[in-house]
Each structure stands twice: as structure tokens, then as C-alpha cells.
Amino acid sequence: MVKRVAMIDVQLTDSILDPAVATAFVGGSQAGGTVVFVGTVRDQTKGKKVVRLEFEAYAPMAILEMEKIAKACKELFQVQKVCIHHRTGILGIGDVPVVIAVSSAHRQAAFEGCQYAIDMLKKEVPIWKKEVFEDGEVWVTALP
């Protein structure tokens, strides 16, 4: 009998993200090092006070793209498990839109894999955020 253990966990959710869940998923007795990236909603952008962020996703494609990134991460680096969680909906200051956790036997691969995953997520995954200020709102990076 073959015991199969999931090596990738990708979630797109409108619920609160808990970094401990992602950290626990990738951990284990083979992992020597786990690197976790936790994104947080900042209180300002270029000095302008942010009231809230609104995240929306093209859900089926966002999940596929996150899965591609997780798989590529495992192919490109000597990593063991990859977890990518992204939240959608309305987020306040200090809330967590994204958590990425990567484990490996040796730490360098986990650092490289985690950085690759967040870099790729920000380039490829169809998720958009609108910054809402006290006097207006803007879709981030859409216009010059």
C-alpha cells in the first residue's frame, strides 16, 4: 500500500488566513527549514492613508495559476512542500491577504522557493486589489 501525502496546498478563500495553518502544512520530520511569507495590508501607500483594500479574483484561473506556481517551485528548487493561500474580499489594515509557506531539507532552497512563489504570484495570478482612500479609490498598478 502506498501512502500518499499531499505536497501542495493552494487555497483561494474569503476567510481569515492563519499563517500557522500554512506553516503546519509544509512542516514535518523531513523538513529542516520552513520559510513563510506573510503579506499584510499596510496603512499607507506612498504616504497616502489607506482605509481598506478590496481583493477580487478570477477564481478558477487564479487557483490554476497558483497550482502552476507551486508545481514549478517544486521543480525549480529542492523543496518539499508548498502552500499558497490567498484571501479575497474586503480587508482592513493589518489583515493578511496572502501566506506562502515552503519547506525543504536545507534552508536555502526554502528561501529561494518562497521568494519565487510570491514573485510569480504577483506577476501571474489573476487577482486584483483596489486601494480605498478617504477621498477616492484606485485599482493598483492598472494605469500609468
Add this chain to the structure above:
Amino acid sequence: MVKRVAMIDVQLTDSILDPAVATAFVGGSQAGGTVVFVGTVRDQTKGKKVVRLEFEAYAPMAILEMEKIAKACKELFQVQKVCIHHRTGILGIGDVPVVIAVSSAHRQAAFEGCQYAIDMLKKEVPIWKKEVFEDGEVWVTALP
């Protein structure tokens, strides 16, 4: 009145480490990104089954050296808060000997700062681990 917020947290302890504590310490409304490194006791070293690890520290100096690393991390990289927690005593497979969390406005600095901190910790902080196998034990990296 000046509100002072601690930007560095260094702990050497024989209690269980919780990555969530370190993550929470460095987070906040100014942090856009937090990078957390979690070390884990692996079940084998070079194919040899590990039973447990025993960590000991030259405590006063270990704390000083961890503080130096945290301060240097803030000087060298554009990071906001740095948390370094190291555990001592007897640890089993899957237990966590070290957690390092670093936050920054932009994620690149947090990745670089976190990697710097764990690299330096492994070079400079007077902490030693003994690997205990089923048929013997060895102080790691001490002998050729």
C-alpha cells in the same frame, strides 16, 4: 510623550517555540511583508536516523550575539522589526529549535534580512547541538 515600540525581540528559552508569537511580534500596520524562518529537527542526518537533539548555549553570550545580529539586520536592510527565538534542551523530531521573523515595508528586504539573520546565527551564536542516534552521538560540525 514619546511612544516607544520595541523593534527587536531576542529570546533564548527551554520552552516550546511558537512561530505565531514571532510572526505577531514583527507584524503591524507598517509591515507590508513578513518573512519567517522556522527550523525543524529532521528525522535523519546523511541517512542516519536521529533519535533526538540536545541543544546547549553559552547563554549570556548567545543572547548578546543574537542581539548583535538583530541590530545588524536592521542596519543592513530596510527592515522594521526582527525577532529571534532559540530553544535549548532536548528536542525531538519535528520540534522547532529556532524561529526568526523579519518584517519590512517591501518584501525583498524581509527576505534578505531573514536569510542574513539565520546565516549569521549559525556562524556566530554560541549554541551547540548534539545529535543522538540509536548507536551513538556526535557534537555537530565539531570534528573533521
Add this chain to the structure above:
Amino acid sequence: MITVKIVTFGIVRDMLDGQSTLYETLPADARLEALSSLLAERYPALRHLNALRFAVNAQYANKDVILQQNDEIALIPPVSGG
């Protein structure tokens, strides 16, 4: 003739007057390029975007791909997740 479904998000939905889904009828051998030109003409605001990518059935697609009946085309303005 074929009919394709177009889905929009973020600023593109705003530029298309809030339409999150629309349908377009095209010649049977139409490429994505043709749909792109048609939309750019009808919604000139799209030209102001820093970039606009397209996905066909939830995969990024090149503009020379030939569209099929019932394809779902997503208009992808610059993404900003994370």
C-alpha cells in the same frame, strides 16, 4: 459564426460600464486578435491600461489563438495580488 463569453475584472469591468460578463458573436475562424481589436475600438478606455492580457478558458493565451464556440475569454488587466 461562434459565440464566446467574455468575463471582466477590476478596472476593466469599470471600463466596460460594469459589465462583468458579455457575449460576442464572431466569424468561425476568428482569432483572439480580432476580439481584442473589436473591444479596443468599442471601449477606448482599455488603451489607457498599463497592460492587458487575455486568457482563454482560464489559461493565458496568445493573440493568434483561434477561438472556439463557447470559449470563455477573460480580460486581464495588470494583476496586483499579494
Add this chain to the structure above:
Amino acid sequence: MITVKIVTFGIVRDMLDGQSTLYETLPADARLEALSSLLAERYPALRHLNALRFAVNAQYANKDVILQQNDEIALIPPVSGG
């Protein structure tokens, strides 16, 4: 003459027959180098280490530092935290 305290850890403590603390009396102007040589002679196993660093009063120290009465000297074999 001065007396300094020597503290040991890990494999060095094993090499010093389990002594975690010992005291040594040295000439008043003795450098760390002198103590290092003395210990290497008395405990030849120390020469097998991949490296041996010294700390004086919880700071890494060069071997040319002049020791003071009551200094705490730590023998630091290769560290392996993390």
C-alpha cells in the same frame, strides 16, 4: 598573578573530562594566546577540533588580548545552533 575563570561547552567540555568551569592562574600581563597554548598542551584533544574560538567576558576575542583578573574565558568550538 591573575586568576581567570574558564567555561566550556559541548565537545570541549567532553575533552576537558567534563569540567564545565575551571580556574587558571597566569602572569599579570598574560595574553589569551598564553592561556590557549597552555590548554592545548594540557588537553591535546583540543587540536582535533575543526576550529576553536575564544570569548572574553562574552565577546569573541583575539588571541593578543591581555587578560585581566576575574575575566571569564569561554572556549567556543564550532557552533551549530539553528
